[in-house]
Amino acid sequence: MTAPSSSTTQITNQVGLTKADYKGAPSTLCQGCGHNGIAAQIVTACYEMNLLPEKVVKFSGIGCSSKSPTYFLGRSFSFNGLHGRMPSLALGALFADHTLEAIGLSGDGDTASIGLGQFKHLVRRNLPMVYIVENNGVYGLTKGQFSATAEKGLYLKKQGTNPFLPIDIAMEALVSGATFVARSFAGDPKQVKELIKAAIAHDGIAVIDIISPCVTFHNHENSFHSYSFGKVHEEPLHEISLVLAREEITVDDFETGEVREVTMHDGSTVILKKLENEYDPTDKWQALRTLEEAANNNWLLTGLLYVEPNAPTLFDKYNLPDTPLNRLPAEKLRPVRETLEKINAMMF
Amino acid sequence: MNLNRMIENDFCITFSTINGSGSATANITLMRALFRMGIPVSGKNIFPSNIQGQPTWFTLRLSKDGYLARVQEDDIVVAMNPSTIGKDIDALVSGGVLLIPDDFKINGEIRTDIVLYRMPVRKLIREANVSPQLRDYVANMVYVGVLAHLLKIDMDKIYQALDFHFKSNQKAINTNFDVVKAAFEWATENLEKKDRYITAPMKGTEDYIMTDGNTAAALGSIYGGMQFAAWYPITPATSLAETLNEYLPKLRIDEATGKETYAVVQAEDELAAIGMAIGAGWGGLRAMTSTSGPGLSLMTEYLGLAYYAEVPVVVWDVQRVGPSTGMPTRTSQGDLTMVNFISHGDSQMIILIPGSVNECFEFGWRAFDFAERFQTPVIVLSDLDFGMNQWITKKFDYPDLPMDRGKVLWEDDLEKMLEKNNGVWGRYLDIDGDGIPYRTVVGNQHPKSGYFTRGTSHDEFANYSEDSVVWEEVFARIAKKFDTAKKELPKPEILLQPGAEVGIISSGSADPAVIEARDLLKAEGLRTDYLRIRSLPFSDEIKKFIESHKEVYVVEINRDGQLFQLLTMEYPDIANRLRKAAHMDGLPLTAKWIKNKVLAKEEK
Ligand SMILES: Cc1ncc(C[n+]2csc(CCOP(=O)(O)OP(=O)(O)O)c2C)c(N)n1
Numbered sequence: 001m002t003a004p005s006s007s008t009t010q011i012t013n014q015v016g017l018t019k020a021d022y023k024g025a026p027s028t029l030c031q032g033c034g035h036n037g038i039a040a041q042i043v044t045a046c047y048e049m050n051l052l053p054e055k056v057v058k059f060s061g062i063g064c065s066s067k068s069p070t071y072f073l074g075r076s077f078s079f080n081g082l083h084g085r086m087p088s089l090a091l092g093a094l095f096a097d098h099t100l101e102a103i104g105l106s107g108d109g110d111t112a113s114i115g116l117g118q119f120k121h122l123v124r125r126n127l128p129m130v131y132i133v134e135n136n137g138v139y140g141l142t143k144g145q146f147s148a149t150a151e152k153g154l155y156l157k158k159q160g161t162n163p164f165l166p167i168d169i170a171m172e173a174l175v176s177g178a179t180f181v182a183r184s185f186a187g188d189p190k191q192v193k194e195l196i197k198a199a200i201a202h203d204g205i206a207v208i209d210i211i212s213p214c215v216t217f218h219n220h221e222n223s224f225h226s227y228s229f230g231k232v233h234e235e236p237l238h239e240i241s242l243v244l245a246r247e248e249i250t251v252d253d254f255e256t257g258e259v260r261e262v263t264m265h266d267g268s269t270v271i272l273k274k275l276e277n278e279y280d281p282t283d284k285w286q287a288l289r290t291l292e293e294a295a296n297n298n299w300l301l302t303g304l305l306y307v308e309p310n311a312p313t314l315f316d317k318y319n320l321p322d323t324p325l326n327r328l329p330a331e332k333l334r335p336v337r338e339t340l341e342k343i344n345a346m347m348f
Numbered sequence: 349m350n351l352n353r354m355i356e357n358d359f360c361i362t363f364s365t366i367n368g369s370g371s372a373t374a375n376i377t378l379m380r381a382l383f384r385m386g387i388p389v390s391g392k393n394i395f396p397s398n399i400q401g402q403p404t405w406f407t408l409r410l411s412k413d414g415y416l417a418r419v420q421e422d423d424i425v426v427a428m429n430p431s432t433i434g435k436d437i438d439a440l441v442s443g444g445v446l447l448i449p450d451d452f453k454i455n456g457e458i459r460t461d462i463v464l465y466r467m468p469v470r471k472l473i474r475e476a477n478v479s480p481q482l483r484d485y486v487a488n489m490v491y492v493g494v495l496a497h498l499l500k501i502d503m504d505k506i507y508q509a510l511d512f513h514f515k516s517n518q519k520a521i522n523t524n525f526d527v528v529k530a531a532f533e534w535a536t537e538n539l540e541k542k543d544r545y546i547t548a549p550m551k552g553t554e555d556y557i558m559t560d561g562n563t564a565a566a567l568g569s570i571y572g573g574m575q576f577a578a579w580y581p582i583t584p585a586t587s588l589a590e591t592l593n594e595y596l597p598k599l600r601i602d603e604a605t606g607k608e609t610y611a612v613v614q615a616e617d618e619l620a621a622i623g624m625a626i627g628a629g630w631g632g633l634r635a636m637t638s639t640s641g642p643g644l645s646l647m648t649e650y651l652g653l654a655y656y657a658e659v660p661v662v663v664w665d666v667q668r669v670g671p672s673t674g675m676p677t678r679t680s681q682g683d684l685t686m687v688n689f690i691s692h693g694d695s696q697m698i699i700l701i702p703g704s705v706n707e708c709f710e711f712g713w714r715a716f717d718f719a720e721r722f723q724t725p726v727i728v729l730s731d732l733d734f735g736m737n738q739w740i741t742k743k744f745d746y747p748d749l750p751m752d753r754g755k756v757l758w759e760d761d762l763e764k765m766l767e768k769n770n771g772v773w774g775r776y777l778d779i780d781g782d783g784i785p786y787r788t789v790v791g792n793q794h795p796k797s798g799y800f801t802r803g804t805s806h807d808e809f810a811n812y813s814e815d816s817v818v819w820e821e822v823f824a825r826i827a828k829k830f831d832t833a834k835k836e837l838p839k840p841e842i843l844l845q846p847g848a849e850v851g852i853i854s855s856g857s858a859d860p861a862v863i864e865a866r867d868l869l870k871a872e873g874l875r876t877d878y879l880r881i882r883s884l885p886f887s888d889e890i891k892k893f894i895e896s897h898k899e900v901y902v903v904e905i906n907r908d909g910q911l912f913q914l915l916t917m918e919y920p921d922i923a924n925r926l927r928k929a930a931h932m933d934g935l936p937l938t939a940k941w942i943k944n945k946v947l948a949k950e951e952k
């Protein structure tokens with residue numbers, strides 16, 4: 001991908017849009033909130049992926065995180081649903097037009113507490129959509145209660161000490177059969193962006209659990225969901241980038257053996273450059289083992305944990321027309337008169 | 349007993365069996381045979397919330413006058429369950445008939461005012477050529493054959509009924525019909541007719557079909573162009589969704605492409621089922637879900653969102669007895685108040701209440717027109733009695749109106765709209781003054797089509813706003829939308845008797861009992877007018893009806909008189925004319941109960 005030139009003419013992507021065309025309303029979240037950084041990366045990722053905003057539809061639940069669809073892709077349709085129940089909403093809406101690219105935005109409360117059931121069932125059905133969890137270990141919008149992803153022993157002013165082990169969203173996704181699972185950190189914008197692009201390229205559910213600090217209620221040094229912890233302890237599994245289908249892959253600056261390529265369903269390629277250890281994101285056992293290890297050692301491992309690019313999606317299980325269902329005219333929907341005579345005869 | 353005064357086509361048979369014993373086939377076969385003889389007949393299944401081994405009753409009422417309501421007393425009892433036999437005998441009228449297997453022992457004296465026939469069930473089954481696993485099932489065919497002889501039920505019609513039931517599977521038909529025949533022949537030779545009951549062919553079922561309300565609702569929805577259904581199993585709504593699955597592949601494969609023009613999803617629960625349906629409705633699909641009380645309780649929050657964000661969706665509530673798990677296999681009209689006020693905050697639902705199985709079909713397709721026209725949830729209140737019992741009903745009529753997709757703007761429509769209105773379009777802008785805004789749906793490629801849907805407060809352009817004035821204005825406009833809707837929803841059905849001063853208001857499955865009760869009351873010298881409510885919000889005809897009667901009985905199947913309460917709230921100035929006539933014991937209402945209720949009050 002060529003770097004943007006500094007000429008005065010407006011820079012556009014392959015569908016002729018400028019980055020401004022992907023922006024949303026100004027954020028009303030707290031200054032420095034991790035969620036803001038993620039919204040900015042969604043804008044860039046969609047721009048770089050050459051998506052038409054009219055071909056994207058956004059969904060969210062309830063929470064500070066779930067507010068963020070307002071702050072990107074202002075031209076796209078969006079539905080801000082109920083707390084924990086964005087998955088069902090998205091599923092129904094995508095049946096209306098299965099050709100759309102869907103981006104779901106949720107929080108750790110929204111996904112791992114009230115919405116855990118819907119989340120896991122969505123994953124199990126492999127609905128093609130990007131599912132981003134902005135995970136801050138706390139309920140931001142209700143002002144600082146423990147969420148189900150808060151680590152054991154965490155102290156919060158209002159709540160005291162958390163006695164419970166956390167739920168690991170990436171692990172929940174994996175054991176429910178997710179076909180794309182990633183973890184990232186809002187303080188690592190480049191990785192966030194590339195993972196979102198890979199998620200968009202994926203045909204199936206793409207879960208990205210992004211540690212996204214709540215600067216107002218939960219940003220203590222050394223707590224797992226804080227900036228300071230992430231800055232020091234983030235351990236990327238690899239360096240990730242996405243190369244679009246029509247672009248040429250140039251890996252000359254990678255030494256052979258250090259790079260792993262995963263061809264995505266849409267023809268693009270995820271390039272994973274090896275860092276410390278070998279990691280094969282198509283190996284589910286390795287993903288599970290790695291997550292378990294990370295949980296036991298309080299490691300913030302980030303990157304593409306697991307991907308299965310060609311698994312059948314929910315829509316492969318239906319025999320839907322190519323024309324979106326919501327464009328079918330009345331005559332395709334109401335059976336003709338003669339059929340009712342037969343039906344009446346069938347009733348005895 | 350005087351056999352000269354026969355009772356023809358006007359009596360009630362109850363089959364007392366054990367659930368899971370396969371009696372349903374025998375019972376429906378008899379019902380179908382009688383229907384084919386042209387006799388108006390109704391069947392009510394009273395069954396436990398259990399899979400096997402508990403008592404079950406099926407009541408078959410023959411009524412030459414066409415009454416379809418439940419009756420309390422039995423004329424004939426076929427007792428196949430030894431554990432309930434005492435109670436079953438008590439339900440018999442004087443002169444009634446008891447049929448039992450010949451190896452049943454009855455403790456104590458048998459009533460002397462009834463006729464007893466003993467059937468050699470074991471012997472006939474032993475002699476029949478059936479595999480041991482099937483014996484218990486076909487044992488029920490013995491009473492079919494014996495009744496055929498005693499009541500003169502046409503054996504050809506019984507054969508036709510079996511042929512239909514077993515979808516022309518000759519082996520299954522023969523296995524069953526052989527037993528029917530053997531029992532018929534045994535009865536012809538061995539039973540002397542001592543009772544008064546008899547059937548005879550008549551012409552009372554022309555233009556009728558036999559089906560149940562859930563089947564009708566599912567088919568109506570399919571003819572309404574239903575595109576998306578999400579559901580979670582719950583009695584008595586399950587068979588509605590299952591019938592969708594049965595008929596959609598027969599009726600809704602696109603001929604040109606061979607593709608399905610619909611999708612059905614079995615959700616993980618009702619929280620998800622309603623979320624999916626609302627997502628689909630928002631996306632521009634004719635979307636529905638079907639459920640019963642407990643599921644509906646879980647749907648409340650999303651329905652509130654759909655009301656305020658103005659998303660069309662259709663919800664079928666096939667009512668059962670609540671609160672809580674209540675009596676899952678018994679009928680009631682107990683959800684009306686809840687549905688009317690469903691959701692926190694001020695809200696309003698369009699409610700349709702079908703009064704017959706035929707109307708379940710009609711409201712099946714019309715519900716989508718209303719939901720899309722008014723961009724709001726439509727809740728159809730059916731119940732277990734309609735939903736799961738077999739009814740004779742008028743043939744389904746093909747929709748007499750084209751599909752109304754409401755105010756949806758696709759690319760060109762939006763462009764024209766913008767040209768006309770100086771480039772301005774707002775999702776919640778009331779352009780026509782009827783309270784109904786225009787909407788776009790996902791996939792629309794016009795760059796101005798997208799908007800942000802939310803349950804949080806928003807202005808006419810769907811932008812977030814916490815301005816009090818904005819809230820009030822948008823909310824008032826939604827109320828206005830319901831004023832528009834009120835005039836276009838199905839009007840109440842009114843039946844008058846000249847000179848009547850007393851009125852009856854009712855709805856839904858209470859209708860058959862009211863129809864019959866009015867005749868009983870007339871025979872006692874009390875004329876009544878009748879208004880059957882078919883939709884809420886209440887139409888103005890209801891007010892006029894109440895005003896023109898000095899007393900109006902509100903008949904319904906619940907404890908608190910929910911319809912009575914809602915009418916009282918709606919019309920406080922004339923509410924003193926309303927009389928509560930509510931009763932709920934899990935069983936369909938009887939005409940006699942209504943008659944007694946009205947007479948008791950009138951005589952005071
Ligand atoms: C049914 C319901 N219960 C409770 C709430 C209150 N509520 C709003 S946001 C929220 C928690 C949000 O937490 P999270 O998803 O982590 O988002 P964050 O604000 O941390 O980004 C809660 C409990 C609600 N809106 N709906």
Ligand code: SF4
Nearest residue numbers: 030033064140214215
């Ligand atoms: S409260 Fe926390 S999560 Fe919410 S906007 Fe502020 S920083 Fe972000």
Ligand SMILES: [Mg+2]
Nearest residue numbers: 107108136138
């Ligand atoms: Mg949170």
